Amino acid sequence: MPKVKIDGVELEVPAGITVLQACELAGLEIPRFCYHDRLSIAGNCRMCLVEVKPGPPKPQASCALPVADKQEIFTQTPTVQKARKGVMEFLLINHPLDCPICDQGGECDLQDQAMAYGFDRSRYHENKRAVPDKELGPLVKTSMNRCIHCTRCIRFATEVAGVEQLGATGRGESMEVTTYVEQALATELSGNLVDLCPVGALTSKPYAFEARSWELTKTESVDVLDALGSNIRIDTRGAQVMRVLPRLNDDVNEEWISDKTRHAIDGLRHQRLDRPYVRKGNKLVEATWDEAFGAIAAKLNGMEGSKIAAIAGDQCDAESMIALKDLLTALGSPNIDCRQDGAKLDGPRGSYIFNPGVRGIDQADAILLVGTNPRAESPVLNARIRKRYVHGNVAIASIGPAEDLTYPVVRLGAGPATLRDLVDGKLDFAQKLQGAKHPLIIVGMGALSREDGAAVLAMARELAEKLNAVREDWNGFAVLHTAAARVGGLDLGLVPGEGGRDVAGILEGCQKKEIEAVFLLAADEIDTTKLGKAFVIYQGHHGDAGAHRADVILPGAAYTEKPGIYVNTEGRVQVGRRAGYPPGDAREDWAILRALSERLGKTLPYDTLHQVRSRLVAVNKVFAAIDQQAPAAWGPFGKAGATTDVPFKSAVANFYMTCPISRASKIMADCMASRSHLMAAE
Amino acid sequence: MAMITADPKDVPQVAHFSFTPEYMAKVEEQIAHYPPGRQASAVIAVLDLAQRQHGWLPRAAMNEVARILDMAPIRVYEVATFYTMFQLRPKGKYLLQVCTTTPCWLRGSDAVMKACQHAADGELFSVQEVECLGGCVNAPVVQINDDFYEDLDEASMNKVLDAFRRGETPKPGPQVDRQTSAPEGGLTTLKGE
Ligand code: SF4
Ligand code: FES
Ligand code: FES
Numbered sequence: 001m002p003k004v005k006i007d008g009v010e011l012e013v014p015a016g017i018t019v020l021q022a023c024e025l026a027g028l029e030i031p032r033f034c035y036h037d038r039l040s041i042a043g044n045c046r047m048c049l050v051e052v053k054p055g056p057p058k059p060q061a062s063c064a065l066p067v068a069d070k071q072e073i074f075t076q077t078p079t080v081q082k083a084r085k086g087v088m089e090f091l092l093i094n095h096p097l098d099c100p101i102c103d104q105g106g107e108c109d110l111q112d113q114a115m116a117y118g119f120d121r122s123r124y125h126e127n128k129r130a131v132p133d134k135e136l137g138p139l140v141k142t143s144m145n146r147c148i149h150c151t152r153c154i155r156f157a158t159e160v161a162g163v164e165q166l167g168a169t170g171r172g173e174s175m176e177v178t179t180y181v182e183q184a185l186a187t188e189l190s191g192n193l194v195d196l197c198p199v200g201a202l203t204s205k206p207y208a209f210e211a212r213s214w215e216l217t218k219t220e221s222v223d224v225l226d227a228l229g230s231n232i233r234i235d236t237r238g239a240q241v242m243r244v245l246p247r248l249n250d251d252v253n254e255e256w257i258s259d260k261t262r263h264a265i266d267g268l269r270h271q272r273l274d275r276p277y278v279r280k281g282n283k284l285v286e287a288t289w290d291e292a293f294g295a296i297a298a299k300l301n302g303m304e305g306s307k308i309a310a311i312a313g314d315q316c317d318a319e320s321m322i323a324l325k326d327l328l329t330a331l332g333s334p335n336i337d338c339r340q341d342g343a344k345l346d347g348p349r350g351s352y353i354f355n356p357g358v359r360g361i362d363q364a365d366a367i368l369l370v371g372t373n374p375r376a377e378s379p380v381l382n383a384r385i386r387k388r389y390v391h392g393n394v395a396i397a398s399i400g401p402a403e404d405l406t407y408p409v410v411r412l413g414a415g416p417a418t419l420r421d422l423v424d425g426k427l428d429f430a431q432k433l434q435g436a437k438h439p440l441i442i443v444g445m446g447a448l449s450r451e452d453g454a455a456v457l458a459m460a461r462e463l464a465e466k467l468n469a470v471r472e473d474w475n476g477f478a479v480l481h482t483a484a485a486r487v488g489g490l491d492l493g494l495v496p497g498e499g500g501r502d503v504a505g506i507l508e509g510c511q512k513k514e515i516e517a518v519f520l521l522a523a524d525e526i527d528t529t530k531l532g533k534a535f536v537i538y539q540g541h542h543g544d545a546g547a548h549r550a551d552v553i554l555p556g557a558a559y560t561e562k563p564g565i566y567v568n569t570e571g572r573v574q575v576g577r578r579a580g581y582p583p584g585d586a587r588e589d590w591a592i593l594r595a596l597s598e599r600l601g602k603t604l605p606y607d608t609l610h611q612v613r614s615r616l617v618a619v620n621k622v623f624a625a626i627d628q629q630a631p632a633a634w635g636p637f638g639k640a641g642a643t644t645d646v647p648f649k650s651a652v653a654n655f656y657m658t659c660p661i662s663r664a665s666k667i668m669a670d671c672m673a674s675r676s677h678l679m680a681a682e
Numbered sequence: 683m684a685m686i687t688a689d690p691k692d693v694p695q696v697a698h699f700s701f702t703p704e705y706m707a708k709v710e711e712q713i714a715h716y717p718p719g720r721q722a723s724a725v726i727a728v729l730d731l732a733q734r735q736h737g738w739l740p741r742a743a744m745n746e747v748a749r750i751l752d753m754a755p756i757r758v759y760e761v762a763t764f765y766t767m768f769q770l771r772p773k774g775k776y777l778l779q780v781c782t783t784t785p786c787w788l789r790g791s792d793a794v795m796k797a798c799q800h801a802a803d804g805e806l807f808s809v810q811e812v813e814c815l816g817g818c819v820n821a822p823v824v825q826i827n828d829d830f831y832e833d834l835d836e837a838s839m840n841k842v843l844d845a846f847r848r849g850e851t852p853k854p855g856p857q858v859d860r861q862t863s864a865p866e867g868g869l870t871t872l873k874g875e
């Protein structure tokens with residue numbers, strides 16, 4: 001390892017890193033604009049100048065300079081200071097200095113660094129240049145006069161998002177960052193451009209002029225709009241969620257989040273259930289909690305357990321799911337299910353999680369996608385696969401929908417028959433998988449939530465075992481979920497008990513009048529027309545499909561309004577925190593169930609959040625290991641059997657609208673319109 | 683205030699562009715200069731061919747170049763807008779690139795420029811002010827399409843333009859009596875054995 005001396009302090013640093021990174025290891029902050037950990041090095045802003053010995057007698061860009069043994073690095077000399085001041089002065093020549101009307105104000109790298117290196121007046125008496133703003137779609141607002149040409153946005157679009165649409169045209173004073181041909185960015189990750197832009201050239205359109213960063217309360221939480229469980233920071237002002245930003249977590253989302261995670265939050269303001277309702281005749285009328293509970297008790301008291309059923313939704317926290325399950329058990333009902341889409345998953349833990357973890361993608365050398373379109377199902381995870389592709393030496397193939405995933409994919413076929421061929425070693429790709437050290441098989445809900453899902457699952461397992469993809473040091477069997485609540489639900493056993501019914505069975509029972517009461521815990525993705533004449537209790541936060549059909553509505557909290565545990569597709573247990581209170585009379589979900597249980601005479605044995613969480617750990621000890629991803633049990637699962645030749649479809653037809661929150665979001669509707677406009681233009 | 687517009691919206695767009703078989707052969711030859719998979723390296727040459735065929739570079743031509751070289755269109759736009767040799771607007775048959783950098787200016791490029799501007803009609807002649815063309819020793823210099831016309835003044839410039847008007851191609855190089863950059867009126871030194 002090279003030894004360097006930074007400002008007189010000796011330090012041993014890993015070989016191959018840059019001088020800037022070495023300075024960071026030494027605890028020094030080097031100012032920068034263009035350098036970004038996750039993007040290629042551009043070295044074009046010159047803000048990171050340092051002096052290096054041995055080397056030419058001039059300051060050098062530390063971000064693009066590799067460390068060498070016996071190097072001496074000086075970061076604070078008068079030359080360095082003066083050089084950086086010079087760079088800053090040049091950067092500000094054409095910058096409009098309009099901080100008071102700029103949304104980046106308060107969290108702007110240029111503003112911060114101008115405090116350290118800026119000059120208090122301008123020596124430039126010419127006119128500043130004026131650059132036309134660009135149209136980049138419904139999420140990214142541009143103010144291109146402010147652009148300092150760091151090219152971070154261009155590199156992000158090209159490298160991470162995989163949409164080569166942004167570039168720098170012209171040169172010298174005429175250089176412009178642009179798409180040239182006016183068009184929205186065809187990516188689900190465009191919001192990240194706003195975070196990356198070190199100045200206020202790219203800002204958030206929906207958040208334009210809404211708030212200043214210092215007025216916001218920041219809460220660290222996790223996202224539930226897809227199953228990745230991206231780590232987020234929720235910024236609120238009063239009760240209102242103003243924006244969602246990514247939090248750094250290299251194991252999960254690095255520092256990216258999808259546009260849905262970031263911008264569906266306006267859906268939290270619309271169509272909210274803020275008080276209980278009870279159906280009287282054909283109409284849902286406002287009620288008190290007491291009346292609502294009374295109506296439920298009147299119906300359920302004395303009803304046989306086998307006639308009661310419950311379905312848990314896709315965004316439920318673990319606390320409410322365990323309360324639901326405990327309540328149903330107390331009522332004597334085995335009819336409970338958390339798999340609204342009918343996914344045939346109930347085996348050992350290894351059968352339903354993304355075993356290798358998101359980090360495993362970095363290691364994989366052959367990737368097979370089965371019945372999934374990761375770009376729609378989890379754009380950030382898709383970007384991770386793309387990152388693996390960019391790194392090189394990986395073969396990627398898919399069985400299922402043919403979509404542009406932003407990296408080349410060999411499409412082997414459309415349905416189960418192709419998977420069978422692969423298992424039998426009939427396709428060329430079988431050799432590739434066979435030869436791979438770390439084969440990765442990603443199975444999507446599109447392959448599992450169908451009639452023959454169990455048989456497909458069995459085939460996927462057979463393939464994994466045949467490839468020796470499941471062993472001590474590697475488990476390449478990966479299930480990509482679409483529902484944030486699903487793994488948690490399966491971990492807690494929200495599947496039919498002895499003789500119990502699954503979702504299809506429950507709906508069938510409703511029609512045959514064998515099921516008389518159904519509890520929907522924020523479950524909106526089922527066909528509510530099939531609920532027949534059953535008495536429907538809907539507990540949730542949005543007036544979506546479930547609430548419309550309900551006989552009693554219990555207003556719950558959305559993910560930003562309650563502390564809650566979620567288990568992501570990798571099986572990582574993560575804690576979401578409350579960023580604000582639910583509207584009106586709405587309450588935290590587990591507490592509603594606890595209160596209801598008392599009214600039904602089956603009081604659940606927990607009174608505090610802490611007690612519920614102890615109960616979670618008692619049911620499944622994975623809940624004790626927060627933020628961890630541990631190797632999961634493997635064993636036989638799936639059910640060998642006949643498959644149909646119906647092609648696999650992605651479980652997510654429309655990325656922008658997948659849940660009650662995103663369906664209520666106007667911004668997501670705008671994104672959809674802009675995207676279909678783009679598709680039509682192509 | 684200088685307004686920058688890389689995508690001139692007032693430029694007529696062309697619906698379709700494709701290389702003629704002759705030009706396509708040249709394109710293929712250019713691509714063949716680079717190893718397989720590195721075809722994008724030929725972008726400047728191929729853009730130049732497109733410009734030679736069409737006279738200027740409409741967006742349709744840039745898109746076609748992107749398609750042939752398997753590049754994202756924006757990467758081609760970047761190159762085409764970077765180099766001033768690429769014309770993104772329709773040009774007259776002869777493009778008069780008048781050098782006005784110091785040496786040419788000192789030697790009277792203002793008068794040459796005046797003559798050119800007078801002639802510019804957008805059909806036969808277009809004018810463009812350019813920086814040093816690298817022929818300072820024969821200043822003032824005007825590049826007309828692929829050729830340099832040197833040692834100009836207003837009168838000789840007009841003569842050159844008139845010749846073009848008549849459909850002739852005047853002889854490129856110095857418009858005074860000298861051979862390339864040798865002394866005017868013949869050798870002055872090194873005359874002996
Ligand atoms: S728009 Fe922002 S990120 Fe893009 S080059 Fe300009 S300053 Fe950098
Ligand atoms: S950070 Fe080093 S040149 Fe921009
Ligand atoms: S200054 Fe005109 S050619 Fe050099």
